[in-house]
Each structure stands twice: as C-alpha cells, then as structure tokens.
Amino acid sequence: MVTSTLDRPDRLTAAHAPPKISLLDRARRVAIETARIHADDVDKQARFPREAIEALRKEHLLSAGIPRELGGGGADIVELGTICEALAQECAATGMIYAMHVIQVACIVRHHANAPFFGAFLRDICERQLLLASVTSEVGVGGETRTSIAAVVREAGRYTVEKNATTISYGAEADALLLTARASANAAPGDQVLVLLCSGEYSLEKKSNWDTLGMRGTCSPAFHVRASGPDDRILPVPFATISSETMVPYSHILWSSAWLGIATSALARARAFVRMQARSKPGAVPPGALRLAEASSQLQLMSNNVYEVADEWHRLTIRPDAEHDDALSSIALALKMNNLKIATSQLVVDIVNRALSICGIHGYRNDSTFAVGRHLRDAHSAALMVANDRIYNNNASLLLVLKDD
Amino acid sequence: MKDEIRNILRDHARLAAAIDSIGDDTDLYQAGMTSHASVNVMLALEGLLDIEFPDRMLRRSVFESISAIDRAVEELLASR
Numbered sequence: 001m002v003t004s005t006l007d008r009p010d011r012l013t014a015a016h017a018p019p020k021i022s023l024l025d026r027a028r029r030v031a032i033e034t035a036r037i038h039a040d041d042v043d044k045q046a047r048f049p050r051e052a053i054e055a056l057r058k059e060h061l062l063s064a065g066i067p068r069e070l071g072g073g074g075a076d077i078v079e080l081g082t083i084c085e086a087l088a089q090e091c092a093a094t095g096m097i098y099a100m101h102v103i104q105v106a107c108i109v110r111h112h113a114n115a116p117f118f119g120a121f122l123r124d125i126c127e128r129q130l131l132l133a134s135v136t137s138e139v140g141v142g143g144e145t146r147t148s149i150a151a152v153v154r155e156a157g158r159y160t161v162e163k164n165a166t167t168i169s170y171g172a173e174a175d176a177l178l179l180t181a182r183a184s185a186n187a188a189p190g191d192q193v194l195v196l197l198c199s200g201e202y203s204l205e206k207k208s209n210w211d212t213l214g215m216r217g218t219c220s221p222a223f224h225v226r227a228s229g230p231d232d233r234i235l236p237v238p239f240a241t242i243s244s245e246t247m248v249p250y251s252h253i254l255w256s257s258a259w260l261g262i263a264t265s266a267l268a269r270a271r272a273f274v275r276m277q278a279r280s281k282p283g284a285v286p287p288g289a290l291r292l293a294e295a296s297s298q299l300q301l302m303s304n305n306v307y308e309v310a311d312e313w314h315r316l317t318i319r320p321d322a323e324h325d326d327a328l329s330s331i332a333l334a335l336k337m338n339n340l341k342i343a344t345s346q347l348v349v350d351i352v353n354r355a356l357s358i359c360g361i362h363g364y365r366n367d368s369t370f371a372v373g374r375h376l377r378d379a380h381s382a383a384l385m386v387a388n389d390r391i392y393n394n395n396a397s398l399l400l401v402l403k404d405d
Numbered sequence: 406m407k408d409e410i411r412n413i414l415r416d417h418a419r420l421a422a423a424i425d426s427i428g429d430d431t432d433l434y435q436a437g438m439t440s441h442a443s444v445n446v447m448l449a450l451e452g453l454l455d456i457e458f459p460d461r462m463l464r465r466s467v468f469e470s471i472s473a474i475d476r477a478v479e480e481l482l483a484s485r
Binding site: 146147183187188189190191238240241244326329330331332394397398400401402403404 | 420421434435436437438439440441444447448451457458459460461463464465
C-alpha cells in the first residue's frame with residue numbers, strides 16, 4: 001500500500017484542517033458507509049450518487065489533489081488512484097465521477113501558472129468542496145478532444161463562448177465546468193484553450209437523456225452550453241500542453257484505477273461464492289476454484305499495470321527538472337499511457353466475465369449477493385471512454401517514429 | 406533547407422493558411438498542424454534527407470516552427 005503524505009505534521013489552519021485519518025481511510029469510509037448502500041438505486045434510477053458525493057465533501061476529499069499550502073489534501077497521483085479504486089469497488093459511478101473531478105482539478109493545479117484568479121479558485125474548492133465537470137466533447141468533431149468548433153470571443157476584459165457538447169458527465173450537478181474551445185474566432189481547430197465556467201456565469205440546456213447500459217449514475221447527457229465572464233477564467237497555458245501533460249495521463253491512470261475497483265469488486269464476489277461452495281463440501285475443491293485462480297492472475301496483471309504506470313508518472317513529476325520534463329513529453333511515455341488504458345479497459349470486462357462464469361446463475365441474478373450484472377454493464381463503458389480504436393490509431397502513428405533508443 | 410522544410414509542410418502539415426504566409430517563427434500548431442500531421446512531417450523529412458529523429462527530439466517543441474525544425478535537421482545532418 002502507498003505511504004500517505006498525510007502522515008506528515010499538518011501545517012494547515014484549524015479552519016480547514018481535514019480530519020486526521022488518511023485520505024484512503026476516509027475514502028473507504030465513504031465507499032462502505034455511503035456509496036455501497038445507494039449503488040443499486042443509483043444504477044436502477046440512473047441518478048446522480050448525491051449521498052456519496054456529499055459524503056466525499058464532508059471528508060474533504062474533493063480537494064484531495066490540491067497542494068496542502070492551498071488547503072488541500074496534497075495527495076499524489078498514486079494516492080488519488082487508490083481513492084478512485086476504493087470508491088469504484090462499491091459504486092463505479094461514484095468512483096468515475098470522483099476520477100473525472102480530480103482530473104479537472106489537476107489541470108488547474110498543474111497549469112494555472114500562478115494566475116491570481118486560479119490560486120483563489122483552488123482555495124475556494126478546498127473551502128467549499130466544489131465539484132468540477134468537464135466539457136471536452138462537442139457535436140461535429142467526431143470524438144476528437146484535441147479539436148474544437150466552438151471559439152472563445154474576448155472583448156473588453158470578458159469572454160463569451162457557446163458550445164454544443166455531446167456529453168457532460170454530472171454537468172447538471174457540478175459547481176463549475178472546464179470547457180475546451182478554440183482560442184479565438186480565427187484560431188485553427190487544434191488551437192484550443194481551457195476556460196473555467198464559474199457558477200452564475202453559464203447556463204446549460206439539456207439536449208438528450210442519459211439512459212445507458214452502464215455507468216448510469218454519471219448522468220452524462222448532451223447539453224448546449226452558454227457562458228460569459230471575466231477573461232481571467234481562461235487558463236494561461238494552451239490546451240495542447242494541458243492535454244498531453246495532465247489531462248490524458250491523469251485520465252488514463254485514474255480511469256484505470258476506477259476500472260480496477262470494478263474488477264476487484266466482481267472478483268471479491270466470485271471469491272466469496274467459491275468459499276461458500278468449499279464450505280458446503282469440505283475436502284472437494286469447488287469447480288469454480290480453478291477459474292478463480294485464473295481470474296486472480298488477470299487481476300494482478302491489471303493492478304500491476306495501473307500502479308506501475310502511476311508510480312512512474314509520480315517519479316517523473318515529483319521533482320521537475322529538464323531530464324524529467326523530457327521523459328514526460330516523450331512519445332515512449334505517451335505510448336505507455338495509451339497502452340495502460342487499452343489494456344485495463346479490456347481486462348476489466350474479461351475479469352468481470354470470469355466472475356460471472358464462476359458465480360453462474362447467482363452472479364446473473366440481480367437480487368443475489370453475488371450479482372455482477374451492474375459490474376459487467378459498468379465495465380463495458382471502459383472501451384468507449386475515448387474509443388480504444390482511436391487510441392490504437394494514435395499509437396500506430398506514434399510507433400512509426402519511435403526508435404526505442 | 407528552410408525551403409525544403411516549407412515544401413514538406415505544404416504537403417503534409419495540413420495548415421489552415423497558405424505556406425507562404427507562414428513565417429520562420431510562426432507557431433505551426435496554432436496554424437493548424439495536428440500532432441498526427443507532425444508525425445507525417447517528421448516521416449517525410451526522414452525520407453527526404455535520410456536522417457532519423459532520435460526519441461529525444463520527438464517533442465512538440467522541436468516541430469513548433471520552421472526555425473525549430475531547421476535547427477533540429479541541421480543538428481542531425483552535422484552529426485551524420
């Protein structure tokens with residue numbers, strides 16, 4: 001397990017000092033005491049997991065990824081991953097919403113370049129436990145997040161922007177949105193900026209429903225977004241940089257962590273089922289035990305993949321210097337991040353399938369303690385969150401120039 | 406060399422503007438070159454000049470302008 005940075009003496013003022021137990025313990029408490037209880041209802045009703053998100057607020061976990069000097073939990077990527085995993089074990093929608101929020105926060109933390117507005121906003125997240133959502137999708141760009149049609153118009157110290165988003169996860173429930181758009185009306189499709197849409201400075205018009213196979217609690221319908229506000233809401237770094245240095249790596253690591261939670265939970269049910277079988281006939285190894293041994297090896301493969309890549313990212317980012325910066329922007333690392341996403345999005349479905357075959361009809365039933373139907377439906381979202389074929393295509397072109405030297 | 410680079414950019418960078426309007430220090434990404442297009446630019450340069458961009462040069466900054474590409478190409482040609 002990861003050593004928590006929270007074990008260090010707390011330098012925060014008493015006003016927003018978080019509880020003294022570790023971030024991961026607090027996340028486990030939210031997962032077990034709240035997320036678990038509502039997970040089936042969240043799934044059945046396709047509703048926002050408001051109880052679990054409220055519990056995360058109470059535990060100060062929405063600011064876990066913000067540096068301690070700003071009032072946050074100071075968690076690194078590995079710790080953030082363990083939190084996503086712990087939450088997703090009980091409610092995948094909660095784990096994925098948390099992951100997506102943390103990714104948005106990281107984009108601001110790592111790229112606000114000491115802009116006063118964003119420094120104040122990060123403190124605001126800590127004090128008010130604000131939930132951030134992302135508006136990277138757009139009708140007409142074919143799923144390519146590095147391309148925008150919508151453009152920011154700047155005039156007299158203010159910006160305006162309008163965007164047709166194909167999906168905004170928990171858009172209606174978020175306290176603020178981070179939106180991609182072209183830097184100006186004349187900018188090329190790939191010349192994008194990231195704009196923070198603060199509460200009161202945007203409106204959302206819902207354009208579709210959210211009735212999906214899985215991840216139903218993320219509530220991610222299409223919206224038409226209109227926003228206007230002071231132009232210091234625009235992050236001072238091009239989105240191209242934010243995307244490659246933070247949004248993509250954080251997404252792949254934290255999504256994979258959430259999927260690891262789904263796989264771990266399904267396999268836990270299969271293990272409980274096999275133990276129950278074994279107890280009913282002591283001396284005879286139950287038929288599912290062999291399948292369980294196979295699945296356990298797959299789970300270890302998945303877990304090692306997630307934590308190895310998260311650890312490498314952490315090592316490269318903890319002490320920024322020229323050599324580490326080169327490694328961070330290298331094609332080899334981009335390839336590794338992409339491979340992580342592809343591998344874990346496939347492994348999660350594979351492992352949940354194995355759990356289903358082990359539990360048999362008890363796994364297939366929705367009213368059984370060994371039910372893995374929700375896990376299976378949630379797991380199938382993984383290959384679609386940035387389609388694996390798109391990522392394979394990117395890797396195919398990266399491999400044309402990578403020399404391995 | 407910059408003329409050869411311009412020719413390759415014209416054929417492979419998929420810039421929004423005509424190549425003649427692109428200055429030596431114009432940001433090519435802002436001018437519309439995607440990272441996918443930059444891979445094709447790199448492959449075309451490698452083919453034309455019989456060079457290989459080592460992994461340490463496979464960075465966004467190396468392809469951000471005609472001047473930056475020129476510096477990288479000259480370095481590779483000199484060390485050949």
